[in-house]
Amino acid sequence: MTPQQIRLIIAAAIACLVAAPFVLNPFSITLLNYIGIYSLAAIGLALLTGVGGIVSFGQAAFVGVAAYATAWVTALNGYSPWLGLVLAVILTCSIAAILGFVTLRLGGHFLSLSTVAWGLAIAFLFGNIQGLGQHNGISGIPPISIGPFALVESRQIYFLIWAIVVAVLLLCYNLLDSRIGRAMRAMRGGNTLVESLGISAFQIKLATFVIAAFLGALSGWLYAHLGRFVSPGPFEAIMGIEYLMMAMVGGAGSILGGVVGAAIVTLLKNAVQDYLPLIAKGASGQLEIVAFSALFILFLQRARQGIVPFLAGFLPELKKSRPQPASPLPCREQPAPGTLLLKVSGAQRRFGGLVAVNNVSFEVRSGEILGLIGPNGAGKTTMFNLLTGALRANSGEIAFAGRSITDDQQFHIARSGISRTFQHVKLRPRMTLLDNVLLGTYSRTGTGLLAGALRLNQAEEASARYEALQQLERVGLGDKPFELAGNLPLGNQRVLEIARALAADPTLLVLDEPAAGLRRQEKLKLAELLRSLRADHLTILLVEHDMEFVMSLVDRIVVLDFGSKLCEGEPAAIRNDARVQEAYLGGVA
Amino acid sequence: MTADIAAILAIDGIATGAVYALVAIGTVLIFTVTRVIFIPFGDIAAFTALTLAALDAKQLPGTVGLVVVLACMACAMEVVSLARAGELRAVPKAVLFYLVLPLIVVGTVWLTMRFTPPMPVRIVLALLLILPISPLLDRIVFRPIADASVLLLLTVSVALHFALVGLGLLFFGPEGVRTEPLTSMAMEIAGVHVSGQTVLILTAALVFSGLLFLFFDFTLIGKALRATALNRTGARLMGIRPARAGTIAYLLGSLMAGVSGILIAPVNTIFYDSGFLLGLKAFVGAIVGGMTSYPGAALGAFGVGLLESFASFQSSTLKDVIVFSLLIPVLLWRSLASQHSEEEVEE
Numbered sequence: 042m043t044p045q046q047i048r049l050i051i052a053a054a055i056a057c058l059v060a061a062p063f064v065l066n067p068f069s070i071t072l073l074n075y076i077g078i079y080s081l082a083a084i085g086l087a088l089l090t091g092v093g094g095i096v097s098f099g100q101a102a103f104v105g106v107a108a109y110a111t112a113w114v115t116a117l118n119g120y121s122p123w124l125g126l127v128l129a130v131i132l133t134c135s136i137a138a139i140l141g142f143v144t145l146r147l148g149g150h151f152l153s154l155s156t157v158a159w160g161l162a163i164a165f166l167f168g169n170i171q172g173l174g175q176h177n178g179i180s181g182i183p184p185i186s187i188g189p190f191a192l193v194e195s196r197q198i199y200f201l202i203w204a205i206v207v208a209v210l211l212l213c214y215n216l217l218d219s220r221i222g223r224a225m226r227a228m229r230g231g232n233t234l235v236e237s238l239g240i241s242a243f244q245i246k247l248a249t250f251v252i253a254a255f256l257g258a259l260s261g262w263l264y265a266h267l268g269r270f271v272s273p274g275p276f277e278a279i280m281g282i283e284y285l286m287m288a289m290v291g292g293a294g295s296i297l298g299g300v301v302g303a304a305i306v307t308l309l310k311n312a313v314q315d316y317l318p319l320i321a322k323g324a325s326g327q328l329e330i331v332a333f334s335a336l337f338i339l340f341l342q343r344a345r346q347g348i349v350p351f352l353a354g355f356l357p358e359l360k361k362s363r364p365q366p367a368s369p370l371p372c373r374e375q376p377a378p379g380t381l382l383l384k385v386s387g388a389q390r391r392f393g394g395l396v397a398v399n400n401v402s403f404e405v406r407s408g409e410i411l412g413l414i415g416p417n418g419a420g421k422t423t424m425f426n427l428l429t430g431a432l433r434a435n436s437g438e439i440a441f442a443g444r445s446i447t448d449d450q451q452f453h454i455a456r457s458g459i460s461r462t463f464q465h466v467k468l469r470p471r472m473t474l475l476d477n478v479l480l481g482t483y484s485r486t487g488t489g490l491l492a493g494a495l496r497l498n499q500a501e502e503a504s505a506r507y508e509a510l511q512q513l514e515r516v517g518l519g520d521k522p523f524e525l526a527g528n529l530p531l532g533n534q535r536v537l538e539i540a541r542a543l544a545a546d547p548t549l550l551v552l553d554e555p556a557a558g559l560r561r562q563e564k565l566k567l568a569e570l571l572r573s574l575r576a577d578h579l580t581i582l583l584v585e586h587d588m589e590f591v592m593s594l595v596d597r598i599v600v601l602d603f604g605s606k607l608c609e610g611e612p613a614a615i616r617n618d619a620r621v622q623e624a625y626l627g628g629v630a
Numbered sequence: 631m632t633a634d635i636a637a638i639l640a641i642d643g644i645a646t647g648a649v650y651a652l653v654a655i656g657t658v659l660i661f662t663v664t665r666v667i668f669i670p671f672g673d674i675a676a677f678t679a680l681t682l683a684a685l686d687a688k689q690l691p692g693t694v695g696l697v698v699v700l701a702c703m704a705c706a707m708e709v710v711s712l713a714r715a716g717e718l719r720a721v722p723k724a725v726l727f728y729l730v731l732p733l734i735v736v737g738t739v740w741l742t743m744r745f746t747p748p749m750p751v752r753i754v755l756a757l758l759l760i761l762p763i764s765p766l767l768d769r770i771v772f773r774p775i776a777d778a779s780v781l782l783l784l785t786v787s788v789a790l791h792f793a794l795v796g797l798g799l800l801f802f803g804p805e806g807v808r809t810e811p812l813t814s815m816a817m818e819i820a821g822v823h824v825s826g827q828t829v830l831i832l833t834a835a836l837v838f839s840g841l842l843f844l845f846f847d848f849t850l851i852g853k854a855l856r857a858t859a860l861n862r863t864g865a866r867l868m869g870i871r872p873a874r875a876g877t878i879a880y881l882l883g884s885l886m887a888g889v890s891g892i893l894i895a896p897v898n899t900i901f902y903d904s905g906f907l908l909g910l911k912a913f914v915g916a917i918v919g920g921m922t923s924y925p926g927a928a929l930g931a932f933g934v935g936l937l938e939s940f941a942s943f944q945s946s947t948l949k950d951v952i953v954f955s956l957l958i959p960v961l962l963w964r965s966l967a968s969q970h971s972e973e974e975v976e977e
Binding site: 096098140143144146147150151153154155157158159161162165166169278279282285286289328329330331333334335337338341342345 | 667771774775780781782784785786788789790792793795796797800906910913914917921947948950951954955957958959961962964
């Protein structure tokens with residue numbers, strides 16, 4: 042498919058939406074209104090859960106906060122619904138920001154459990170605050186008016202609801218295709234990956250969380266003014282899981298999935314309400330929730346992928362054009378060859394009683410390839426993690442380019458010019474090669490959330506895309522930039538990681554066992570690539586196991602054994618060192 | 631608040647906390663062995679209370695229907711999956727385990743009910759009826775996705791809770807129940823009135839946690855469960871079947887939830903949906919303990935009980951809000967206190 046065809050499909054879909062209220066009966070329009078409203082909350086969850094990997098059971102609470110806020114402003118205090126919208130959005134986003142600030146540092150299921158907790162706490166509040174009508178709710182909410190036109194009938198508010206849904210869809214797709222959106226999509230790869238790219242994982246999580254709440258707020262505002270009545274019921278825990286179901290059934294990684302999921306769940310609920318009484322008279326109310334939960338469980342067991350990704354598999358592939366030459370991104374000034382770049386002095390790291398790295402000191406000079414070697418358990422990986430900020434040293438100091446980075450966070454270290462690769466490759470397998478490398482340009486670009494969503498970033502985006510393509514070409518993967526990263530063989534995946542690291546324009550490239558698991562031919566090609574990078578005056582620190590690979594490549598070697606530095610020197614000297622031979626072979630034969 | 635009131639609230643809180651502790655320990659047990667955060671656990675406790683109330687009223691409890699339905703489903707699923715794997719020889723054993731055993735339990739209850747059994751027998755019957763539910767649910771719901779991420783299992787578990795609430799309404803009806811007190815004794819400790827029920831609750835909590843401790847440290851099955859909790863693959867290599875370990879964990883956990891349901895039934899009115907809050911508060915306790923430590927979970931649960939008791943004195947309508955809101959600082963403290971290793975990555 043070409044972009045023109047996609048635009049045509051979008052135009053046709055919008056035309057159908059516009060025509061719908063003139064064709065359908067009032068009941069169907071009301072149903073469509075609710076689908077649109079639920080879509081907004083579900084799109085928020087699709088972003089948060091599907092893209093960002095944060096499973097939230099609390100979306101219903103955010104919808105509720107907004108609905109109650111606008112109800113309070115309009116029905117109880119007599120102000121305009123538009124003021125209600127402002128307050129609803131501000132209140133919801135503030136609450137989300139505070140909750141997110143407190144809980145988003147939590148790991149995986151703890152975070153989700155906390156969403157159950159605050160979701161419940163907020164839902165309980167609605168029923169128990171005197172000023173909000175307690176369990177009776179608030180009635181008499183006025184309709185939204187645009188100028189002199191009050192949107193009283195469902196046919197009228199229909200256009201407002203679906204205009205908002207379409208706008209949100211477009212903005213979200215733009216956002217996901219921009220700098221911040223790529224960072225959001227990388228979040229499922231784990232904090233270490235995200236931070237190694239110079240991205241603050243916490244900031245991105247918080248942004249995603251607040252956006253999800255914002256969409257929930259829009260949904261709640263429309264909900265209150267469509268039904269003209271709010272009560273605690275629709276914002277309870279069960280609704281939280283219904284939103285989750287919408288997002289997941291539609292296809293959790295897909296924004297459009299939010300709309301499709303909302304439609305399916307709403308229509309299904311409607312059908313269940315219609316047909317269950319025919320099957321089981323009298324017990325339909327109870328059976329409805331059972332049937333619903335059972336269907337959701339069955340879906341989670343059998344078809345986790347969701348509908349939109351499943352259907353998208355049948356569509357012809359989208360034709361993408363190769364990035365065209367554009368003005369280059371800003372570059373760092375590389376230090377003169379031979380100057381001191383990295384200085385580790387007396388670094389120590391303990392795990393309980395085990396001293397994994399004990400008083401290790403060494404230096405890396407600009408323009409060289411330094412190899413950090415040692416037998417299993419020597420402390421190489423721990424040393425590596427200290428350098429990149431994944432772990433903190435208990436004592437000692439690490440200075441990079443004359444500045445101490447001992448206490449810096451991972452993403453700060455990455456931004457100061459240290460780029461890394463991973464021993465167990467951390468790529469985003471469902472993203473293209475180009476998008477993976479684009480992740481590396483994060484710290485060199487500056488497009489914000491809004492600019493990304495509104496596509497005000499095209500010049501910078503073009504530069505970043507061209508830079509990414511150039512890095513792909515530099516490592517020899519430039520022929521298929523739109524291939525999915527997961528389809529590459531391991532050797533090329535490692536090379537892709539190097540391209541991503543290069544896209545950050547580093548002064549020091551640190552590679553964690555880059556030759557591990559590679560075949561001989563792949564190793565030779567990798568060594569050749571690293572030599573060509575050294576020729577470009579890049580400094581490389583290499584943690585490696587494979588002696589042959591290291592000896593033929595590096596300028597100097599530091600040997601670790603049992604956490605301490607054994608010796609350092611040129612490859613030939615290290616090869617003949619009796620202590621090194623003893624460490625590796627267990628005594629000189 | 632005077633010292634007298636504080637003492638009364640404290641005793642009340644400790645009693646509630648003991649009930650939560652039983653559920654919390656069961657929760658931790660199931661989480662460590664199967665990685666499932668079993669939200670429906672509170673429902674199991676509530677269903678036990680409802681079952682006992684039905685037995686007291688000389689009615690056939692709704693649990694009977696629930697167990698029969700679940701047993702048929704689990705048996706059908708097991709037979710189909712065995713047939714697909716071509717292991718037809720294992721079918722009779724599966725039918726025995728998933729269908730005949732639960733039906734024997736149901737039959738026993740049905741027969742015994744004709745003789746108006748005394749209270750202790752009714753309690754045993756209620757517990758017997760409750761025991762098969764969790765293992766059967768495990769077979770139907772969790773076994774097909776045993777290797778999925780904790781987050782997915784959690785989502786399924788929350789959905790399962792809502793299914794159970796619906797089933798609870800269907801099988802038990804909307805009426806709340808309160809069973810007759812297990813004891814009418816009372817005593818004065820340091821000038822404060824302590825009911826026999828409170829003492830009973832505390833004793834039961836202590837005895838069951840003690841038994842669990844002995845079970846884990848001194849029996850081979852207990853050790854197998856601990857091994858599965860630490861490392862599923864490793865345990866499997868040692869000949870321990872994670873599925874069987876899971877079943878045992880569910881049985882033990884259900885027993886603890888059942889006991890807590892029976893203990894709480896004379897104190898609080900229990901409805902078909904009362905389990906949610908009970909389970910979640912026990913969870914808050916378990917989370918305070920980090921979801922992996924039994925003494926931690928028990929202590930956390932006592933903390934929740936005390937907090938709830940004092941919060942309800944301040945504002946009875948907002949006590950649940952207070953309990954759940956306080957989970958957030960606790961979680962924060964836990965996340966700061968423990969360095970997380972790289973999280974599970976799900977594609």
